[in-house]
Amino acid sequence: MAEYLAKHLPDWWLFNRLPEGVLHALAYVVVALIHCILLIHVVAVGALVFIWLERKVAGRIQDRLGPTRVGGKFGWLQTLADGLKLITKEDLMPGAADEMLFKLAPYISFCASFAAYIALPFSDGWVAVDLNAGVFFILAVMGLEVFGVILAGYSSASKWSLFGGMREAAQVVSYEVPMGLCVVVPVLICGSMDLVQIGRMQQGWFTNWLIFHDPFTFITFWVYFTCALASVNRAPFDLAEAESELVAGFHTEYSGLRWSFFFMAEYGSMFAVSGLAAILFFGGWNGPVPITSILGMSNEAYPVWNYLANFLGMLNFVFKCCLWVTFMIWVRWTLPRLRIDQVMKTCLKYCTPIAAAMFAGAVAWTFVFPGGLPWQQSFGAKYITRDEAPSESPRAKEELSNEKTAHLPVDFTHGASNWRLAMGEGSE
């Protein structure tokens, strides 16, 4: 895209006098900005909608109506009104606080939550940076969000805040273990850490979705979801806030816009973990029924139709994410908060062993049914067997048959593009 822009920018009279280097730089900056602005809108508009949704769902669960007036019907502009109220609030800071850290903490939380979106594909190939280790990157970056919370808790110079921050640290550090184990299961079945690749492998009917791949992935998803709830600090795991015991936990001393940044981060990471769940377990942008491919829309030969198919895929993906965010809201307003010892017990005594057992089970399942069940497509990279492997001499062939690792994944030597092609073939 950047190259295209650099080539066509001089067509406009404004830019035709600029030297080539400046044009190139300008094109890259513009393209990067487009990506960033689109993604920031996902986070910001997402937060806007989800906060409203949270109020409505909470209202319904508690047998009341929730917001009804702002913006006419259903109170759909309530969040905007809240935002305006927050902007007009005074920006307070405790006198004893560490000023730099106090001011920095909300932005760290928000940036970490936002950075996860860089590697999150919204449709087939619609991803800002197609990282080869996308799953791993998202997990690593989301783990940084807690750092903002800890800094906020520490720098506020308040005991409530410090307690909240420390609880959050203990919770997130322990829940990273089962969460990592759960995420490894789809990665193992697909043989790739590339989220786009994992999504592509689940093309077709909903039976191809990884959650229906085998009984182990089905349970793994629920463990993942529990850990995701804990890692985004949502009830019943919201001990860092725990307003019944810690005033407001780590953000006790925050007000106004800084406070709202923590909430943007929270809703942003809720959407991100839901997106990860959608890609890893629920087919990503592939609907339950492959309507677009039945209609022949996902054919590369028709760019407009293909674009439309991708757009529908994006709607699919966003719908799935919203579904899981709604589920999180539902859980929040239904279950009571756990105690810290119960939180740790859930992690260490239940989630981690279950995740480990599911991992072992998934390994055994892929060993027994290498291609999945009969009605499923075969997952994983297309393997070159001994017979297919090009071998120059009889001796090499003999060595190949003796070699334990004769089942090599697709040839790397032809570069990344062929690798992807071969993966695509393998998945159909």
Add this chain to the structure above:
Amino acid sequence: MNWHSFFFLLFAAVSCGFAVMVVLSSNIVRMALYLIVSLGATAGLFFLAGADFVGAMQLMIYVGGTLVLLVFGVMLTAQGPFVSMKTSGGDWILAFLLSGSLLAFLVPAAFSVSDWRGRAAAAGGSVAAPAPRNTADRLGLGLLGVRVDKLEDRPNRLQAGMSGYLLPFEIVSVHLLVVLVGAAYLARTKRRAG
């Protein structure tokens, strides 16, 4: 000067600058913050070099590890509200000597690799963007004993016994497990008899 060199210089400067600030700061939590920025910029360098997996690993292990360090640092050492560390003159001299000798050892070692110097000179002083590679796959295969660097010449790649990091990896992980069990044993609450 292309974008790649620009970001390389940016990340390198951030990494080095914040590393110096870690040393100069006296507040433990600020130190941890600077350390995280420095390590994060190093992860950026890895991403820039096309090593996605190593970059994500850097973020997860080092930055996550610093987090735990921070929590324990605060929990175990905090007496007052904000912990600060005063470094005595002797410590400064010792640290300076130690890190200086390490630097004096590493810089010539890095510059003695002719391959690195040659490429930079050929590119006219700027660093070229590397072609994206399937780093994670290669790493995994390398761990299992496939000579990924020898995949180009197929007959030679099957040199069994010469490759594979699986056994050393397992030994190290069992080692770490023993250390963890030992630490848990030492740290558990001891009940008094009777």
